[in-house]
Amino acid sequence: MAMIQMREALGQAMIEEMERDANVFLMGEEVAQYDGAYKVSKGMLAKFGPKRVWDSPISEGGFAGLGVGAAMAGLRPIIEMMTWNFGIQAFDQIVNHAAKMCYMSAGQFKIPIVFRGPNGAAHMLGAQHSQAYEAMLTNVPGLKVISPSTPYDAKGLLKSAIRDDNPIIFLESEIMYALKGEVPDEEYLIPIGKGDVKRAGKDVTLIAWNKMLHLCMEAAEKLAEMGIDAEVIDPRTLQPLDEELIFESVRKTHRCVVVDESWSFASVAAQIADRVTRSCFDELDAPVERVHCDFVLMPYAEHLEQAVMPSVDKVIQAVKDVMYL
Amino acid sequence: MVATAPALLKEMYREMLFYRRFEERVNQAYQKGKFAGFCHLHIGQEAVCVGVQQNLRPTDYVISGYRSHTQAIAKGIEAKTVIAELFGKDGGNIRGKGGSMHMFSKEKRFLGGHGIVGGQCPIAAGVGFAIRYQKTDDVIVCYLGDAATNQGQFFEAMNMAATWALPVLYIIENNRYGMGTDIRRTTSIDRLSKRALAFDMDHSEVDGMDLVKVYEHVGKIIPEMRKKPRPYLLEAMTYRYRGHSVSDPATYRTKEEVKSYQDRDPITTLGEWLKANGHSTDEELKSFDKDARAKAQACEDWADESPPALLEMAWKHVYAEDN
Numbered sequence: 001m002a003m004i005q006m007r008e009a010l011g012q013a014m015i016e017e018m019e020r021d022a023n024v025f026l027m028g029e030e031v032a033q034y035d036g037a038y039k040v041s042k043g044m045l046a047k048f049g050p051k052r053v054w055d056s057p058i059s060e061g062g063f064a065g066l067g068v069g070a071a072m073a074g075l076r077p078i079i080e081m082m083t084w085n086f087g088i089q090a091f092d093q094i095v096n097h098a099a100k101m102c103y104m105s106a107g108q109f110k111i112p113i114v115f116r117g118p119n120g121a122a123h124m125l126g127a128q129h130s131q132a133y134e135a136m137l138t139n140v141p142g143l144k145v146i147s148p149s150t151p152y153d154a155k156g157l158l159k160s161a162i163r164d165d166n167p168i169i170f171l172e173s174e175i176m177y178a179l180k181g182e183v184p185d186e187e188y189l190i191p192i193g194k195g196d197v198k199r200a201g202k203d204v205t206l207i208a209w210n211k212m213l214h215l216c217m218e219a220a221e222k223l224a225e226m227g228i229d230a231e232v233i234d235p236r237t238l239q240p241l242d243e244e245l246i247f248e249s250v251r252k253t254h255r256c257v258v259v260d261e262s263w264s265f266a267s268v269a270a271q272i273a274d275r276v277t278r279s280c281f282d283e284l285d286a287p288v289e290r291v292h293c294d295f296v297l298m299p300y301a302e303h304l305e306q307a308v309m310p311s312v313d314k315v316i317q318a319v320k321d322v323m324y325l
Numbered sequence: 326m327v328a329t330a331p332a333l334l335k336e337m338y339r340e341m342l343f344y345r346r347f348e349e350r351v352n353q354a355y356q357k358g359k360f361a362g363f364c365h366l367h368i369g370q371e372a373v374c375v376g377v378q379q380n381l382r383p384t385d386y387v388i389s390g391y392r393s394h395t396q397a398i399a400k401g402i403e404a405k406t407v408i409a410e411l412f413g414k415d416g417g418n419i420r421g422k423g424g425s426m427h428m429f430s431k432e433k434r435f436l437g438g439h440g441i442v443g444g445q446c447p448i449a450a451g452v453g454f455a456i457r458y459q460k461t462d463d464v465i466v467c468y469l470g471d472a473a474t475n476q477g478q479f480f481e482a483m484n485m486a487a488t489w490a491l492p493v494l495y496i497i498e499n500n501r502y503g504m505g506t507d508i509r510r511t512t513s514i515d516r517l518s519k520r521a522l523a524f525d526m527d528h529s530e531v532d533g534m535d536l537v538k539v540y541e542h543v544g545k546i547i548p549e550m551r552k553k554p555r556p557y558l559l560e561a562m563t564y565r566y567r568g569h570s571v572s573d574p575a576t577y578r579t580k581e582e583v584k585s586y587q588d589r590d591p592i593t594t595l596g597e598w599l600k601a602n603g604h605s606t607d608e609e610l611k612s613f614d615k616d617a618r619a620k621a622q623a624c625e626d627w628a629d630e631s632p633p634a635l636l637e638m639a640w641k642h643v644y645a646e647d648n
Contacts, residue, residue, distance in 0.1 A: 062447045062481025069451020105429035106419035107642040165645035
């Protein structure tokens with residue numbers, strides 16, 4: 001087991017899959033000569049050469065569409081968005097073309113493509129660089145949406161994503177690229193659509209992904225000091241969602257809090273709350289609580305950003321609410 | 326001077342004629358209420374479709390917008406499955422899941438049939454990218470309408486295709502109207518092929534109402550693209566006789582304007598030329614027309630007999646594993 005950063009884990013996944021399959025290539029802004037805006041693709045140009053690692057123009061819609069066309073003609077593109085905030089320039093290609101092609105062609109054209117990049121707020125980047133897009137992206141049939149929280153999950157899931165025959169949205173985080181975690185030396189894959197219990201507990205179920213998972217882990221430690229034993233579930237894949245894992249946990253704890261850094265209206269957390277409420281109605285001892293970013297655009301100043309984002313304190317308060325404390 | 330062999334011209338004449346009769350039959354079927362949704366006819370633009378396709382190999386790719394029934398047929402999709410698709414039948418090209426705007430064939434390398442104006446342009450660049458990646462000398466033809474040249478995706482695609490020398494032949498079928506809007510009212514340049522100047526890309530114009538000109542002109546472009554991969558922007562000046570879609574009465578243009586194009590009808594013009602040069606006769610052309618009508622009728626009959634789209638198809642193919 002090696003202790004590596006998230007960026008290295010993602011890089012290893014791409015390198016291993018490109019070594020395995022000559023049809024896999026990487027394209028995006030600054031991925032080649034600059035070694036990646038966040039160094040995720042470090043060393044890949046040197047290793048694979050300019051035929052397989054391409055610096056794109058700043059044309060997200062254009063190179064996303066190029067990826068779709070390349071996939072239609074037999075390649076397996078990895079398209080890096082420097083941030084998903086730029087990625088929405090490519091929503092037409094992702095939603096109208098990549099997601100619909102298999103269906104519209106009655107299964108003739110599969111689109112094996114990964115669109116990956118950081119999602120959500122980082123640190124003091126303001127309104128146009130801080131949005132979390134999982135609600136929009138999970139709403140589209142034809143797309144699979146993955147959002148890992150650890151280097152181990154990121155590597156195993158990205159490898160599965162590259163091998164999958166569907167368009168995959170892979171949501172990362174700028175502030176998690178330096179996060180370290182253990183990754184096995186031998187090859188492994190993590191199946192898409194399978195969640196993970198990140199902390200076992202019996203009193204309340206916390207559900208979160210990506211960097212919110214870490215917020216929940218921190219909250220769980222504080223709750224433990226208060227005598228509350230929280231179970232923390234990481235769905236890892238948001239579309240399709242591992243509902244059984246969630247229901248199983250809620251049937252045990254009878255209380256559920258979902259933490260989602262996107263806005264509350266029609267969010268993934270809202271979807272989870274609905275599913276839990278319907279499927280575990282008789283098991284619940286309290287309504288499902290949700291912790292979100294406030295329904296405002298992201299302010300710049302550090303204390304303002306912190307004030308509107310989910311926090312450990314907000315998670316603890318939500319847990320207290322479902323426990324009537 | 327016409328360099329093309331008369332036998333081939335006759336073959337292309339018959340193909341154009343079939344597409345004309347096919348689209349007329351589609352229109353009648355729509356008027357009779359046999360199907361619904363959007364339906365964009367290609368009547369008047371047959372010379373572009375036939376003249377271009379004749380220069381392609383089976384391994385070349387074609388992608389298009391929503392006015393693509395006949396382009397799909399030209400690329401090898403069976404005509405009867407196109408009309409069955411319009412009727413929402415199981416025998417449809419994509420089993421009743423796509424309708425008029427979405428024809429596809431992986432085997433024939435027809436990549437759609439797309440309903441988002443200009444969305445096919447970067448996809449075509451991606452196919453060009455794959456052609457170079459796979460080191461073949463195939464090309465892709467990307468059809469787009471005049472109004473699609475005002476979409477950002479068109480510019481992004483042209484830039485990538487030019488920068489990376491991708492073998493994409495972008496063909497603007499300039500029928501002068503983006504739906505009901507005269508292209509001159511929304512566009513700062515007089516000739517759309519000049520868009521290529523911004524990308525230092527090869528470009529030209531061709532009379533899209535003249536089959537021989539289209540065929541021979543494209544016949545010079547494509548071999549060069551195979552030899553030395555690079556994109557090309559071709560503007561074919563053409564005209565649709567009908568409205569934007571079958572529900573459009575086209576009141577935004579004059580009868581005189583429509584007539585001025587119909588006077589140069591690609592099928593009539595070629596028929597006259599074949600007769601004048603001793604390659605055909607009135608009787609033969611009449612028999613060709615009879616054949617074309619019968620063939621179109623047979624397509625519709627086949628579609629009528631095809632069972633309705635299977636209910637289970639609604640839930641299939643959302644993901645690759647749902648096949």
